[in-house]
Amino acid sequence: MRHSVLILQIILLSLLAGCATLPEKAIITKKHVDRAIEIEETFAHNSAEFAPAGESWFEIKHGSSNVLIVAPHATRPTREGKLRFPDGGTGSLAVMLAELTDSTVIYTTYASPSDPNYYDDNDFKRTLAQLIETEQPRLVLDIHASHWYRPYDVDFGTMNGASIRGNRWIVTSLMSYLQQEGMSNFSMDYFAATAHQTVTKFVTAMGTPCIQLEFNSNYTGHQYDSETVRPQMFAQALQGLVRFVEYVKQNK
Template identity: 50%
Template sequence: MAGCAPQQKAVTSTLSSPMSLEKALVEPAQVEEAIGLEKQLNSRTDEAIPSGENWFKVLPGTIPVIITAPHATRPWREGKRRFSDGGGTASLAVLLHELTGATVIYTTYEGPSDPNYYDDNAFKEQLAQLIALNKPRMVLDIHGSHAYRSYDVDVGTMNGESLQGEDKLLSDLIQRLHQDGIFSLSGNRFPAAKNATITRFSHQHGVPAIQLEINSTYVMPSSGNLEAQRFSRLAQALARYIQDISH
């Protein structure tokens, strides 16, 4: 037993070292703002696009990363409205813009197309312009996934192809998610390899891209304290990841 004491002391010392901790990034007020946007977008079911307004919004950034949330409102696919991933996906993208300076594009009303299924729409035209203008380090595409899914986040990379040989983009993402307590990860359950996905579109434009299918319990901050805290942790992990790769 005596031989165990030095080892235990060393572990305690490491865990208590202030150098091993990072200061929290997300404030309650920011989550409250995110909840407000989530509720606003969720309330726009069957609401017509106001005259003179677009069905998506762009937040110009200051770093070479683009974040998309194409299903924050219900898209139009194959002649009918498809379900939305929830306004919380846009809330997450907007908060990441505030925390990092990344460029963001997200839907604000139910549009005439599906930006993650078709290429011939104004959303994709705008994304192409942003790619040409910003020459981004990567595109991060945010989606919501069913709460019953066994993962916290499924990472879609077209089975590795969309990383364009930059595998560190994936390993760094996994590391950051783990550091903020998000451990249940899946790879390419939804690979973004079929149809005209944003990940495929970005890859075709020469930009590494990752699709994130996020369990809805992480992108519904209005649902309760637990969901709001999960949202906060995920935003923090992704913000730190974006800051890391943009340097």
């Protein structure tokens, strides 16, 4: 009897193995990560410096996809009169994601005189509103980073569901694509994006679905030593986001 059960188990496992989906070819290359590191070095160099007279403290790169990417803390923001820490690595993650998916991205380039994720009355938010009105994105990705002590890989901030406007597929699809890259610990609304005048709250008020992505900074905080695993983790985060954005583009 035991022998028969063992044979059945082997047959079942063989059938399941035959039905398993084969992995896709990797998208992200060493050159992509090298470029991201170069970009991040520029962010780090300018992070605590205010923009020179006549220059803007944020930048836009235009694309043609139906996803808009925002990195409001790529550099240090001013909040309640004091410069705070930046969300290191989010600027390069956002820029690389935009380049690889032909998406529009808006991000800070110098220390912000007014935190775009805390106040609405600033040029960053006014420009973001213009982008949404003119480009009519299907979805806005609001990219942030959390302290590496956090237990999750990514926290999805949805204003307790309000910001995705009934589109549960946004969260489930993001989870699926990030799981394919090795992430397994997800959180929902640890940072709900409801406190203060967040980017996600601002975009939601305009009627556009938006999600705040709080990546554990192990995925965004670059270590330039080739011996560390973090560049691989950055590549995994970027690859998962690229595949998700391509999915959104193809399913209009």
